[in-house]
Amino acid sequence: MSLPLCLVAPAAAQTPQAAQFGAREAVQQISLSPDGNHVAVIQPDGGPGATLMIADLVEGGAMKGILHSSGKPDRLSECHWASNSRIVCDIFMIQQDSVKLAFTRMVSLNLDGSDLKVLTASNTPRSLGVAQSGGAIIDWGPEGANGSLVMTREFIPEQTTGTHLASSREGLGVELIDATSLRRKTLEQPKTSAVDYISDGHGNVRVMGLRPERTSGYSGDIINYHYRLPGSRDWKELGALDVGGGMPKGFNPYAVDSTANVVYGFDRIDGRRALYSVALDGTLKRSLVLSHPQVDVDSLIRIGRQERVVGASYATDKRQVEFFDPELQRLRIALSKALPGKPLVTFVDSNADESKLLMFAGSDNDPGTYYLYDKASRKLEEVLTSRPRLAGVALANVKPVEFPAADGTRIPGYLTLPAGSDGRNLPAIVMPHGGPEARDEWGFDWLAQFFAARGFAVLQPNFRGSSGYGDAWFQKNGYQSWRTAIGDVNDGGRWLVGQGIGRADQLAILGWSYGGYAALQSSVLDPDLFKAIVAIAPVTDLETLREESRGYVNFPQVDARIGHGDHVREGSPARNAKRIKAPVLLFHGDQDLNVGIGESRLMAGKLREAGGSVDFVEFDGLDHYLDDGTARTTMLARADQFLRTSLKLKP
Incomplete structure (x- = not known):
């Protein structure tokens, strides 16, 4: 049956509220530069498109657009700072073949929008396929490296007939990439069953997940996780995670703390999700970090360039946060008092030394505002509101x-x-x-x-x-x-x-x-x-x-x-x-x-x-x-x- 296509509502159906509430959030995603002087913000246009805006926080927050996506099919999904002058962005798109497929590609560009380059490795005429994933950033380069990132790469094998130059490497690997020169160094050779790599915040891959395929070519139910001792290149067994059809069963690793030499992750206790740490020193000593008797602990809180684990959260009737970092716990309480009526306080990002924090605060009847907090001066400044179209609108409790x-x-x-x-x-x-x-x-x-x-x-x-x-x-x-x-x-x-x-x-x-x-x-x-x-x-x-x-x-x-x-x-x-x-x-x-x-x-x-x-x-x-x-x-x-x-x- 052929059905009519309708895209435009009759004029009588339009209301001021429909336009106000239908407008997308003004901040789709936001990140803070390593020196804390700029923010990169993905802002939507009135349709499906979006623009990467750069705001100079030192010069009063003036914003400049440097990269635009149309939304059909290219979409800016997130952007982060490789250095104070170089930004990397993930672009998402959908293409129709025999089935609809999602593709991502990673690009980098300068602070002023110049020197746009594709970070995702390109195919060659000999490639026997196309990578759907353009890679994911799992860490920044080792200390002292300026503008480099640790990124996964989907390796595609090449046709070998008639050439000695073709590559037979296949699967998911990890590379260290310079965001400006595009120099690449393989850190982890690709493995056909690899689905996950976790770095330690200092450029070292410490955990790997392997998910063997079924003989049919479909994904198996089990992800086998492995880990490395500090300074070692050898893999040891960490545990297995069953993801077949229902709630995951087993330890699901999320983040490595190199100082404590543990990996944080989630597993179930008494039928509920809880946060655990597992020692990566060869003993695999397991410690319960946080659980709740009524609800799942469902979120790990990380902050800074090293994605430092600082807490976890769960939702009862309202979202509750427990910080392991005493300074951040005291700061959250103080900021909640400084922002009455906005109890949902979240730390979004920080500069390199965590002296400046980008944060969000909102509530049920307040869509929220992004702020910059300077620890040294104890100054809290507004950066952007989440939904400016709703300013002055009486919202409900x-x-x-x-x-x-x-x-x-x-x-x-x-x-x-x-x-x-x-x-x-x-x-x-x-x-x-x-x-x-x-x-x-x-x-x-x-x-x-x-x-x-x-x-x-x-x-x-x-x-x-x-x-x-x-x-x-x-x-x-x-x-x-x-x-x-x-x-x-x-x-x-x-x-x-x-x-x-x-x-x-x-x-x-x-x-x-x-x-x-x-x-x-x-x-x-x-x-x-x-x-x-x-x-x-x-x-x-x-x-x-x-x-x-x-x-x-x-x-x-x-x-x-x-x-x-x-x-x-x-x-x-x-x-x-x-x-x-x-x-x-x-x-x-x-x-x-x-x-x-x-x-x-x-x-x-x-x-x-x-x-x-x-x-x-x-x-x-x-x-x-x-x-x-x-x-x-x-x-x-x-x-x-x-x-x-x-x-x-x-x-």
Whole structure:
């Protein structure tokens, strides 16, 4: 069935709030130069493009653009300082062959935008393939090296017939590269099964992960990690990590501390993720660093050019940070007091000697601001605001809540009510998160805030199937355990009505990715509960989701994640479209690598065949995240208009 392409919302659907909230964050990514005198900022334009801006902090913060990406297909993903005068940037793009493939390439350029060079090793006419990965920076050069970086490289073998010059090297290796001259030195010879290298912050690779392929060519489930003793080139066994289909099992190394001679990583204790250190002195002595009895410890905090490990964090009802570095702990407390109303304080980057810190501070109703803190002068200066389009807009408070599921289990979530509202008899939206291996947290959320600004109460449930709460909460994941997950989502809607917050005749559901799946599947489970459904880039058929990955090396893991059995048919909205009574609005980008646009096209077709009401908006050239301010504005305006029409609300 041929479906219409719609990119522009009717003028009547446009609202000032749609443009304000649809604009992307003004700071996509930011980094501080080694001397602390400049910041490099990736700033979006109004569409899908972005520009690398350089701000001179000494001369008052004047900004100059030095590199632009169109967003179709090239996208600036992140930029860092190789030296005070040289910057390296990672560029992402999607190309269509027999399947859609993502490619990255690394470039370097001077502070003024001159002397642009490609750091990623180029192919030769003899190459027997093309590297998808353009490399990843895992460290900066050894002390004394100015403008060099330690970077992974995907080696491609060459045709050897008729030449003695061809290279047979294949797999992932590591090189030391001068960011200006492009001189290259191989630090780690490539290995076909290598997938991970971890350096020690001083240019020495200390940990390596090998993931043998299956005989079919697909990736295996086990990553075997190895380590080196200080000063040695020999590899010793560290341990195995099982990544097959569910929660990883085993020690997952993240960062090496060369001073303590340990590697930090995550493993499970009592069914929850915890932070451990393992000695790299030959004893493999293992120490528990941080755990929590209710939630997973899920984030390692690192700072500076050496990516020094300084703490870890976890999320209960709000994000909690525990610093191992006493100075940073004292500083965080002091800065929180100096910035009242902005309790979410994060150290983003630092200069070479950590005397200047680039930090972010925000809250639930404050999108946040980037600051520079000078330890010597104790001076805190504002650098950039995250969302200047929202300056002066009254934003809503976000309240952690719990509600009962049908079996009595208390489901955590977050409730956002319109600013100034009494929180009674409101049109309401349940907004399940994506993943499903994810969770919502307390803080600023542009989607929830937009709909609160438009008068809706918004509930974001961390249903069973979410990550962050341990293995028992995760169950088999949100697909195989869909009845529990979707049941919790629906119980959130019933709770809104039962508490008098929302009205039964003005209750809607909206979600993105797995959240879009949950929005559609919620009405398969209870057709009468929600009166309108908005699904953005949704999974709609589990068998189709499985087949989308067949041409990729991770197919066995996706296959195991989805599983086999009646739940595949029963848990696929497109196969149960006849049960969906509420009107549906779908959005999807045609370059989506996470969930193919065919899933929304299938869903729209099945709903029409069943006599349902469905509108479908396709976005040309955009992927899963619709990273385009114009597209997001259109999406918000169309969704707002759709909900107001479906729920019989005033424009």
